[in-house]
Amino acid sequence: MAPIEVAAQVANMYDTVLILDFGSQYSHLITRRVREAGVYCELLPCTQKIADLKFKPKGIILSGSPFSITDEGAPHVDPAVFDLGVPILGICYGLQEIARNLGGETSLAVKREYGHAELHLHPQEGHHSAAFLKDLPSPTNVWMSHGDHLESPPQDFVVIGSTATSEYAAVAHKDRPIYGIQFHPEVTHSVDGTILLRNFVIGICKCDASWTMSSFIDKELERIRTLVGPTGSVIGAVSGGVDSTVAAVLMKRAIGDRFHAVLVDNGVMRLNECAQVKKTLADNLGINLTVADAADLFLGRLKGVTDPERKRKIIGNTFIEVFEAESHKIDAMTRERGEGAIEWLLQGTLYPDVIESISFKGPSATIKSHHNVGGLLEDMRLKLIEPLRELFKDEVRALGTLLDIPDDLVWRHPFPGPGIAIRVLGEVTPSQVEIARLADNIYIEEIKKAGLYRQISQAYAALLPVRSVGVMGDQRTYEQVIALRAVESQDFMTADWFQMPYDVLKRISNRIINEVKGVNRVLYDVSSKPPSTIEFE
Ligand SMILES: Nc1ncnc2c1ncn2[C@@H]1O[C@H](COP(=O)(O)OP(=O)(O)OP(=O)(O)O)[C@@H](O)[C@H]1O
Numbered sequence: 001m002a003p004i005e006v007a008a009q010v011a012n013m014y015d016t017v018l019i020l021d022f023g024s025q026y027s028h029l030i031t032r033r034v035r036e037a038g039v040y041c042e043l044l045p046c047t048q049k050i051a052d053l054k055f056k057p058k059g060i061i062l063s064g065s066p067f068s069i070t071d072e073g074a075p076h077v078d079p080a081v082f083d084l085g086v087p088i089l090g091i092c093y094g095l096q097e098i099a100r101n102l103g104g105e106t107s108l109a110v111k112r113e114y115g116h117a118e119l120h121l122h123p124q125e126g127h128h129s130a131a132f133l134k135d136l137p138s139p140t141n142v143w144m145s146h147g148d149h150l151e152s153p154p155q156d157f158v159v160i161g162s163t164a165t166s167e168y169a170a171v172a173h174k175d176r177p178i179y180g181i182q183f184h185p186e187v188t189h190s191v192d193g194t195i196l197l198r199n200f201v202i203g204i205c206k207c208d209a210s211w212t213m214s215s216f217i218d219k220e221l222e223r224i225r226t227l228v229g230p231t232g233s234v235i236g237a238v239s240g241g242v243d244s245t246v247a248a249v250l251m252k253r254a255i256g257d258r259f260h261a262v263l264v265d266n267g268v269m270r271l272n273e274c275a276q277v278k279k280t281l282a283d284n285l286g287i288n289l290t291v292a293d294a295a296d297l298f299l300g301r302l303k304g305v306t307d308p309e310r311k312r313k314i315i316g317n318t319f320i321e322v323f324e325a326e327s328h329k330i331d332a333m334t335r336e337r338g339e340g341a342i343e344w345l346l347q348g349t350l351y352p353d354v355i356e357s358i359s360f361k362g363p364s365a366t367i368k369s370h371h372n373v374g375g376l377l378e379d380m381r382l383k384l385i386e387p388l389r390e391l392f393k394d395e396v397r398a399l400g401t402l403l404d405i406p407d408d409l410v411w412r413h414p415f416p417g418p419g420i421a422i423r424v425l426g427e428v429t430p431s432q433v434e435i436a437r438l439a440d441n442i443y444i445e446e447i448k449k450a451g452l453y454r455q456i457s458q459a460y461a462a463l464l465p466v467r468s469v470g471v472m473g474d475q476r477t478y479e480q481v482i483a484l485r486a487v488e489s490q491d492f493m494t495a496d497w498f499q500m501p502y503d504v505l506k507r508i509s510n511r512i513i514n515e516v517k518g519v520n521r522v523l524y525d526v527s528s529k530p531p532s533t534i535e536f537e
């Protein structure tokens, strides 16, 4: 089934707001805020033809854009949105786009307006905008980021808010539920922005705030069962990470033993990880996980390799090979048992991956196909099933909790597929992996003891390919260096290094140097992303 149809299936189950993306860097934040209000929404490129929509939205939001509305080649909305008869909210460029369509005049502002502004409301007696502005204090602090502004609002529009520099900071149609705002309610700097977006989707669009993870579970289980049918089988690569675990648990609930989970032991997992994941999944979640032990195969292929990209490629390719072999085995087994052959491949794709692939990023829509483990088993012609496709990471975590997945699984830091191999700089040998693994285990243990694990988005220990001189028990040592990394991040696209308390660092450093043979020095990484990345390689 095409992804757009899958999205439409979900969109048809809930009251849905359509967000049309003109390429603003904040478009995904609009999506977040609307979801936080309990309303389901879909982000689609602004080039979306309304006639091709597979669902009827209850309201439409037009996003901001890096373009100037008067630019040649600037993106424009399908004028049919104005004939749908549903409420429309234009944000910044979206407002200018409304004006362009409904007869206002946009011009270049004399100077760019960027940052805070005080919005003064101008309530209109007996006007529908009362519901839009409900509970909003006046003045309220809003955040601006624009160069163009409205020279005059379209005919039939009234002004419902202004700032010192923007006369038409908020406008509304006289009769129809069409609103335009020059500021960005979706960013946290607009302090009452969430109230405004909530007012729009609930008060104006009359959406039912029924987008909760508990309602999602029931509907998704039903959708999976219908999709897979009474005999179909599903196979899925499960890493013990939160995404694949939550997807696996949903699948297990939907189709029971017709779901087959495979974890590939690539020899560069964390300490005791494979055994632990297998046990946790079996004991707590009733998922029968096959662990494919391929540690020697992976480590053999990594021998002598030091280039980070080559390491990643080798691991990626070998992973596919092992997964394929494993799935053939399972396929043979299910056939033997007289069950249907495996038809489906489960993937833990999240909504940010989808947004990345569909979002409007320039004069033409850029379609970037996502290649997680997709395309894996082409010869088997497996169909993809992606239950988390419409969710953000925090929604996945909430879902995990509702599915009774233990907290320590739900709140696990992300762990990359290539694992410790990209945290051992230089050649990946079994003894180097062991050093990094032991140091990492102590590091995470102490972070947990200090109660800091949840505050940190991701932490790990890396082994540097250098030696330094030390002294232990009156003896000279010449040994290796461990670097500790800990970051705070919303989306892992940018990150700040975590300000680890000194006493915790002291304990960690002492323990690593005392307990991990081959290490005589520990460093703490104080680089942010950008310009550094989260992983060393
Ligand atoms: N060792 C492994 N064995 C089987 N599948 C794996 C393994 N490592 C990664 N995968 C697959 O690759 C996908 C992408 O990995 P990714 O790390 O992004 O997600 P995750 O492990 O599920 O969650 P998290 O991001 O929290 O680590 C996983 O969802 C899983 O399907």
Ligand SMILES: O=c1[nH]c(=O)c2[nH+]cn([C@@H]3O[C@H](COP(=O)(O)O)[C@@H](O)[C@H]3O)c2[nH]1
Pocket (backbone or CB within 6 Å): 312, 414, 415, 416, 417, 418, 458, 492, 493, 529, 532, 533, 534, 535, 536, 537
């Ligand atoms: O599944 C994965 N396969 C990979 O090849 C991979 N490389 C990086 N990461 C994770 O992505 C986030 C951003 O990492 P970087 O700042 O190093 O790019 C961090 O959370 C990294 O751990 C990966 N995850």
Ligand SMILES: NC(=O)CC[C@H](N)C(=O)O
Pocket (backbone or CB within 6 Å): 024, 063, 064, 065, 066, 067, 068, 069, 091, 092, 093, 094, 145, 146, 147, 148, 149
């Ligand atoms: N944030 C925006 O949507 C900006 C719109 C347009 N580029 C402007 O400068 O006015």
Ligand SMILES: [Mg+2]
Pocket (backbone or CB within 6 Å): 239, 241, 414, 415, 416, 417
């Ligand atoms: Mg992972």
